[in-house]
Amino acid sequence: MSRSLAALVIGNSKYKKAGKLKNPANDAADMAVALAGCGFTVTTLIDGTHKQMDKALLDFKASLKKTDVGLFFFAGHGVQIAGENYLAAVDVKVTDEAEAKHSSLALNRVIDMMETSDTKTDIIILDACRNNPWARAWRGDDARGLAPVYAPRGTLIAYATSPGQLASDGKGRNGAYTAALLEHLATPDVSVEAMFKRVRNTLSAATAQKQISWEHTSLAGEFYFNLSVAQRITDYGPAALSDDLFEIDTKKKSHKIISELKSLTWPRQNPAMAGITSGMIGKVAKDTLFVMGRNIYQASTGNSNSATSFIHDFNAKTAGAPIVSRKAILDGMLFEIFFDKTGALRDEPKFRRFNEVFELQRFAALKSSFDFLAACLLPYAGRYYAIPGKGHExxxxxxxxxxxxxxxxxxxxxxxxxxxxxxxxxxxxxxxxxxxxxxxxxxxxxxxxxxxxxxxxxxxxxxxxxxxxxxxxxxxxxxxxxxxxxxx
Structure with missing residues (x-):
């Protein structure tokens, strides 16, 4: 499953008319990293002026074309004027409410822009419920915090605290709300609504229940910031993607071969490789072939000459086998390079036969396997100069x-x-x-x-x-x- 995700992250700390806030710039920087780790293409603006925020929003609107999910994050001063919410730029004019409105970014404008985009899901996160430092200079009422707003269909709006309440700048690197977000955002296979409930619990505990986060949601479908590979990839079952869960039945020839390849002893691995023939491959379930491919690559990195030879001569060794069967073995080899036995991304790929396997990308008939790998790695795009499998120079x-x-x-x-x-x-x-x-x-x-x-x-x-x-x-x-x- 491939997703196109885009985010605009703004953190304003250095206000000219209100003194410096400690956390928002850090909040934005850390959220940008976290979102990139979840597969978002992130644009970050730190200490944005009104002009810069306006341009960033227009650029963000353009980036949402043909995008599945759009996310807007703001940390800084947010004020409520006449029942509407405004996100203050660092150069906000604060002589009166009218000037403040016209030199800030209206939250309704953000909502409207995202609603009319091509996205299926829109998420707006506001760590901006601090006190209004300019209230005494204004004639109007000192409305506390931010006002509740309407969330269009497909939209979730998350506040650092309940409507009309205040959130304080945190004592550490991050504000309490963003700190809780960072703790839970990348938890695998947790829906966005469940994730925000976890944030609320953590925030409540951290602030002795003085700050309770709040969301207004009209989401029409499920969204997960971090889907584990077993949830994103449906080509193979969980026991194949996390092959430590794969149960060996030694009565089956294919399972016996996998068992020998797992031995980590090349005198056992080499004879086992001789049993992998085109005729045998065509009779084996694709999950089993995927696990076999994983262990062929593992054996080749452990000095099994037969496994290495199989990689070098993959086309010849699998000639005559069904295309889907050949694909399953190569998928497994490629997957093993980047993912461990639990299906988690390795801290460092297995490089021993990396180039030998990627030589197979030259063959058009094997392209689908490299497309499979690219789909697996897409959420981790920020870790690569070019996503392996895409074929980009x-x-x-x-x-x-x-x-x-x-x-x-x-x-x-x-x-x-x-x-x-x-x-x-x-x-x-x-x-x-x-x-x-x-x-x-x-x-x-x-x-x-x-x-x-x-x-x-x-x-x-x-x-x-x-x-x-x-x-x-x-x-x-x-x-x-x-x-x-x-x-x-």
């Missing part, structure tokens, strides 16, 4: 040092310098006792292989340019403890 420009011509100094992808200290790996600049960068000597080919793994892009699709010509046998200096990975 990635260009990397490597700059070598001037004083030390062999030292890799910078790596540019998409115009951005991406080489950085890996905080999770010792040996980088921050961990070196002498304060110097230490290097590993690597050939040009080894550097290219390293970049393929770092960028998670098959070598066939990775185009690398060096700042000056590098001979095939030339030794380059690769900084130890540095990475090109996108931050998780």
């Amino acid at each position: 990635v260009v990397a420009d490597v700059r070598l040092g001037k004083k030390n011509n062999e030292a890799i100094v910078e790596v540019f992808v998409g115009g951005q310098q991406v080489l950085r200290i890996d905080d999770d790996e010792p040996g980088g600049w921050g961990d070196a006792d002498d304060g110097k960068i230490h290097y590993r000597k690597r050939t040009k080919k080894q550097v290219e292989e390293w970049l393929s793994e770092q960028l998670i892009v098959p070598e066939r699709l990775l185009k690398i340019s060096f700042s000056h010509p590098v001979a095939a046998d030339e030794i380059l200096h690769l900084p130890m403890g540095w990475t090109c990975r996108l931050p998780a």
Whole structure:
């Protein structure tokens, strides 16, 4: 199941006429990361002026064309004027209510824009129920918090607290409401309504029931911020996607082969591979073939020459088998690279035979397997320069040092310098006792292989340019403890 998700996230802290709020900028930055992790394409605006907020909303409207789900998040000052809600820009004019209205973003405008878009589901989240710091300067009543609003069909509007009540700026990095959101947002397989109930419970406990969040919903269908792969992918059953749940029946030849492949002993794995023939493949259920594919890849990374040979000669080894059966085995091999035995995304892919398997992407008849992988990885798009399986080329420009011509100094992808200290790996600049960068000597080919793994892009699709010509046998200096990975 593929979903198109877009979000506009705004956090205003540095108000010119009300002093600085501590949390909203942090709230927006952290929500942007969380939403990106759930598959949203996120636009973030920090400390937006009225003009910037207006433009951001117009751009957001354009981005919602052919989008399934739109989400708007605002943290900062929100005020109620004559029963309507306004989200204050950092340069809001506060002489009177009229000026404030015309220099703020009207919540009704956001609602109307999202209602008339192509989206099926719209979510508006407001951590903006703080006190009105300008109330004394205005003639009108000091209406507390934000007013309730009508939620059009397919829309959920979530407030940090109940209508007419106030929420305070938090004591930590995040406001209490956003902190609760961040705790529950990415919980797998929890519907959006159930997620907000969890947020309400957490928020209530954190504030001694002084702040109770509230939602108005007219959603017509179910929405989940984070669907586990077993819920998103229906091609195979849960026991295949989480193959630690797959029950082995050794009376079946195919199950016996899987059992031997799971042995982690190549003297048992190699003979088992001999039993995988085109005739046998055509008689086996696709869930079993998927699990078999997973374990063929696992065996190949553990030095089973027969499993590795099967990958290299996949077309020949499976020739004559039904297309759906061949697909199930290759689907399993690709899935095993990126997902663990519970069906969760690996922190780091299994790279040992990564490039060998992705060589099969050259064959048009096998395209559906790579489409399957791309669908599995789509919610994690923010972790990749290009979603594996899509077949997109990635260009990397490597700059070598001037004083030390062999030292890799910078790596540019998409115009951005991406080489950085890996905080999770010792040996980088921050961990070196002498304060110097230490290097590993690597050939040009080894550097290219390293970049393929770092960028998670098959070598066939990775185009690398060096700042000056590098001979095939030339030794380059690769900084130890540095990475090109996108931050998780």
